[in-house]
Amino acid sequence: MSAPTRIFVPRDAAALSVGAERVAAALATEAERRGVPIEIVRNGSRGLFWLEPLVEVETAAGRIAYGPVKPADVAALFAADFLHGGAHALALGLTEDISYLKNQERLTFARCGVIDPLSVADYRAHGGFAGLERALGVAPAEIVREVTSSGLRGRGGAGFPTGIKWKTVLDTPAEQKYIVCNADEGDSGTFADRLLMEGDPLCLIEGMTIAGLAVGASEGFIYLRSEYPHAHRVLNAAIAVAEAAGYLGASVCGSGRAFRLEVRLGAGAYICGEETALLDSLEGKRGVVRAKPPLPAISGLFGQPTVINNVISLASVPWIMAHGAAAYAAFGMGRSRGTLPIQLAGNVKRGGLIEKAFGLTLRQLIEDYGGGTASGRPLRAVQVGGPLGAYFPESLLDTPLDYEAFLAVKGMLGHGGVVVFDDTVDLAEQARFAFHFCAVESCGKCTPCRIGAVRGRETVERIIAGIERPKNFAVLDDLCTLMTDASLCALGGLTPIPVVSALTHFRQDFERARPVPPAE
Amino acid sequence: MAAETGWKPDAAQAIIEAGKSAPGALLPILHALQDAFGYIDRSAVPVIAEALNLSRAEVHGVITFYHDFRAAPPGERVLKLCRAESCQAMGCETLVAHLAARHGIAVDATTTDGRLTVETVYCLGNCALSPAAMLDGELLGRVDAALLDDLCRPQPGSVS
Numbered sequence: 001m002s003a004p005t006r007i008f009v010p011r012d013a014a015a016l017s018v019g020a021e022r023v024a025a026a027l028a029t030e031a032e033r034r035g036v037p038i039e040i041v042r043n044g045s046r047g048l049f050w051l052e053p054l055v056e057v058e059t060a061a062g063r064i065a066y067g068p069v070k071p072a073d074v075a076a077l078f079a080a081d082f083l084h085g086g087a088h089a090l091a092l093g094l095t096e097d098i099s100y101l102k103n104q105e106r107l108t109f110a111r112c113g114v115i116d117p118l119s120v121a122d123y124r125a126h127g128g129f130a131g132l133e134r135a136l137g138v139a140p141a142e143i144v145r146e147v148t149s150s151g152l153r154g155r156g157g158a159g160f161p162t163g164i165k166w167k168t169v170l171d172t173p174a175e176q177k178y179i180v181c182n183a184d185e186g187d188s189g190t191f192a193d194r195l196l197m198e199g200d201p202l203c204l205i206e207g208m209t210i211a212g213l214a215v216g217a218s219e220g221f222i223y224l225r226s227e228y229p230h231a232h233r234v235l236n237a238a239i240a241v242a243e244a245a246g247y248l249g250a251s252v253c254g255s256g257r258a259f260r261l262e263v264r265l266g267a268g269a270y271i272c273g274e275e276t277a278l279l280d281s282l283e284g285k286r287g288v289v290r291a292k293p294p295l296p297a298i299s300g301l302f303g304q305p306t307v308i309n310n311v312i313s314l315a316s317v318p319w320i321m322a323h324g325a326a327a328y329a330a331f332g333m334g335r336s337r338g339t340l341p342i343q344l345a346g347n348v349k350r351g352g353l354i355e356k357a358f359g360l361t362l363r364q365l366i367e368d369y370g371g372g373t374a375s376g377r378p379l380r381a382v383q384v385g386g387p388l389g390a391y392f393p394e395s396l397l398d399t400p401l402d403y404e405a406f407l408a409v410k411g412m413l414g415h416g417g418v419v420v421f422d423d424t425v426d427l428a429e430q431a432r433f434a435f436h437f438c439a440v441e442s443c444g445k446c447t448p449c450r451i452g453a454v455r456g457r458e459t460v461e462r463i464i465a466g467i468e469r470p471k472n473f474a475v476l477d478d479l480c481t482l483m484t485d486a487s488l489c490a491l492g493g494l495t496p497i498p499v500v501s502a503l504t505h506f507r508q509d510f511e512r513a514r515p516v517p518p519a520e
Numbered sequence: 521m522a523a524e525t526g527w528k529p530d531a532a533q534a535i536i537e538a539g540k541s542a543p544g545a546l547l548p549i550l551h552a553l554q555d556a557f558g559y560i561d562r563s564a565v566p567v568i569a570e571a572l573n574l575s576r577a578e579v580h581g582v583i584t585f586y587h588d589f590r591a592a593p594p595g596e597r598v599l600k601l602c603r604a605e606s607c608q609a610m611g612c613e614t615l616v617a618h619l620a621a622r623h624g625i626a627v628d629a630t631t632t633d634g635r636l637t638v639e640t641v642y643c644l645g646n647c648a649l650s651p652a653a654m655l656d657g658e659l660l661g662r663v664d665a666a667l668l669d670d671l672c673r674p675q676p677g678s679v680s
């Protein structure tokens with residue numbers, strides 16, 4: 001009997017959300033019925049979500065993709081001999097040749113959707129652990145230097161140089177230091193962390209282990225938002241697999257240096273993505289923002305020197321260590337080096353993950369990759385950088401994705417989420433929501449945010465209702481200035497960004513007459 | 521997950537004992553209690569406070585700070601509906617209105633028959649397949665009115 005054909009059906013949560021589990025079951029049943037030997041591999045997702053469930057078949061020519069597959073398509077796929085890449089309406093050709101994927105520069109996401117996320121052998125066969133092996137052979141300061149000269153900046157939102165943060169922790173003597181991974185990914189429109197944790201969890205584990213070696217930390221925590229139960233299961237399984245293979249534990253790869261890893265769940269609080277609130281939450285407290293200084297790098301988790309980095313920042317490190325800082329820095333523009341995993345979402349035909357060197361424009365992203373709006377209606381606004389990011393009009397779509405370029409147009413790149421809205425959007429309502437979100441998620445520590453968000457929401461509601469508009473516009477301006485200048489952290493401090501951008505670019509939405517007041 | 525049974529003080533005590541020695545033990549304990557019972561009964565507060573050497577006010581403060589923790593049992597099924605920006609762009613508020621108009625179901629409430637709790641969440645990381653929701657821990661994408669109608673039918677269970 002011939003060797004079973006390998007078929008890849010993602011176990012990624014997004015793929016499951018549109019029926020990947022049922023497709024996998026249907027494939028198994030149909031193969032059994034036909035007496036055809038197949039092996040179903042549950043990979044992560046390639047991040048081409050409009051094609052999910054995306055089924056791939058391994059052939060002599062390479063992996064051939066079919067999607068989006070429904071259980072009802074399965075019998076016809078077999079009939080079309082898809083096991084040998086047969087023609088079918090859902091056939092997409094070689095996966096690697098799908099232009100959305102082919103035109104990307106996948107460094108951090110190179111393995112995502114390709115390998116079995118829980119197979120160390122697969123991981124190694126695709127370049128995994130090469131970075132760790134190199135790190136084990138050099139001095140800690142050398143690792144820090146490599147990360148610094150790669151130009152890697154934090155992908156969690158603030159864009160702070162990762163190597164500089166690590167150097168502070170390395171240079172702060174302490175008995176116990178910690179590596180904390182910020183996997184709170186609270187921004188609407190973002191899913192890169194989730195995709196990576198589910199599709200290539202060993203890459204995050206490797207990155208955290210390298211960070212531990214670099215600064216002398218023997219313990220790490222992944223603070224994962226509770227909204228990600230699938231990622232939770234995958235991470236725990238991956239940690240167990242890495243321990244069993246000797247990559248985690250008392251002696252990493254027999255080096256005599258320890259690194260242990262534990263996943264902790266958040267509990268549905270956006271503010272716990274802010275690094276100091278996250279640390280308090282990890283310590284078992286309310287997630288309230290700490291005043292800085294001290295920096296977490298000096299006094300972080302349980303008062304010890306702590307590296308806290310976003311998932312993508314940490315997962316970029318293995319590639320940098322394996323290929324060298326210069327190779328990474330060769331991608332990008334200006335002071336934004338390397339690649340940015342962009343997440344294209346909202347009202348767009350082809351939503352997904354696009355890892356590209358910095359510098360792609362919003363228009364290229366939305367038109368070339370996204371294919372325009374899902375509704376087919378005209379695009380009206382794009383929010384970049386999560387709930388604290390600006391709403392841009394069509395006229396600003398030629399802005400390149402680059403930290404500095406976004407600051408110049410009074411926005412921010414944040415974690416790289418891009419949410420598209422068609423012309424049915426009401427930007428006054430979006431401004432109201434920005435305040436509402438801030439009010440719901442405020443940690444309550446400082447007044448400009450705690451009180452300002454509630455007043456801001458009321459003020460926008462009055463404007464929408466047509467009550468004393470000139471007076472309320474003035475109140476709104478004052479409030480935004482106060483929140484920007486006097487908030488302790490970026491939740492209160494940046495909530496004015498979506499509001500002011502809506503006022504600047506979409507003033508007519510606030511000024512027009514309304515038939516009915518808003519709900520709530 | 522939805523609660524299957526009522527609060528069991530002995531089982532709760534065992535969960536608290538088992539978790540109390542880890543550093544930063546409070547959140548893992550609260551999650552374990554809610555996983556087991558669907559909510560965190562008030563009676564747990566003094567027990568946790570004593571086990572972790574905290575004041576009752578501190579424990580209460582933590583429970584109420586986080587949106588996840590419930591003070592009362594939820595319905596048999598829990599639907600978390602994403603209402604953040606990407607899902608707004610794909611009409612999640614229309615779904616909220618549909619639940620109210622067609623089924624008389626309010627968000628952030630439990631139906632009077634105790635069958636369904638609908639909760640607001642802000643982003644489930646499924647924004648490329650908005651609108652998104654999570655039903656008893658199972659992620660759903662491209663949620664539409666028909667799917668909600670299915671869920672609200674007298675015999676729940678088929679959402680395919």
Ligand SMILES: Cc1cc2nc3c(=O)[nH]c(=O)nc-3n(C[C@H](O)[C@H](O)[C@H](O)COP(=O)(O)O)c2cc1C
Pocket residue numbers: 153154155156157158159160162182183184185186187270271272273274275276308309310311313314489490491
């Ligand atoms: C309100 C708020 C929410 C945040 N949420 C996240 C988050 O979900 N994930 C993240 O990595 N960083 C988040 N950050 C940024 C973190 O505070 C911090 O900058 C980051 O974890 C540092 O890691 P990096 O340098 O690797 O980006 C948030 C910041 C603020 C103010």
Ligand code: SF4
Pocket residue numbers: 271289441442443444445446447449450487488489490491492493
């Ligand atoms: S700005 Fe808001 S979230 Fe940040 S510290 Fe102040 S109250 Fe807390």
Ligand code: FES
Pocket residue numbers: 188189190602603604605606607608642643644645646647650651652
């Ligand atoms: S905004 Fe709804 S899933 Fe992200």
